Amino acid sequence: MITSSLLFAVQSTIEWNPSVALVMLFCNLFAIVIGRFAIKNPGSGPDLPIPKPALWKNFGVPELIATTSLGHILGAGMILGLANAGAL
Numbered sequence: 001m002i003t004s005s006l007l008f009a010v011q012s013t014i015e016w017n018p019s020v021a022l023v024m025l026f027c028n029l030f031a032i033v034i035g036r037f038a039i040k041n042p043g044s045g046p047d048l049p050i051p052k053p054a055l056w057k058n059f060g061v062p063e064l065i066a067t068t069s070l071g072h073i074l075g076a077g078m079i080l081g082l083a084n085a086g087a088l
Contacts, residue, residue, distance in 0.1 A: 014083040023078050023088070028071030035067035 014020060036042075036059060043058030052059065082088045 014079065014088055017088075019088055020079055023082065024072070024075040027075035027078055028068050031071030031074060032064075032067045035063060035070065039063055039066070 036056065042063055043060055045060045045062035047060045048064065079088065
């Protein structure tokens with residue numbers, strides 16, 4: 001049986017600061033680079049409305065959403081892990 005004292009034993013999370021932003025930024029960039037070369041059928045959806053270099057020719061909206069979603073998952077894990085380790 002869970003007692004009421006265990007319900008209030010919650011560890012606080014780290015507040016947003018520039019180091020947290022850098023970790024999230026690098027995790028998203030890492031996921032975009034990995035996704036650029038790992039996506040099986042690139043360019044099957046709508047294209048991004050910005051000019052891109054030739055290397056990113058087939059990188060559209062679905063690829064961007066997919067890779068940044070993975071980047072946010074990686075970033076959340078990295079931020080929580082580094083915060084619990086005391087590095088952030």
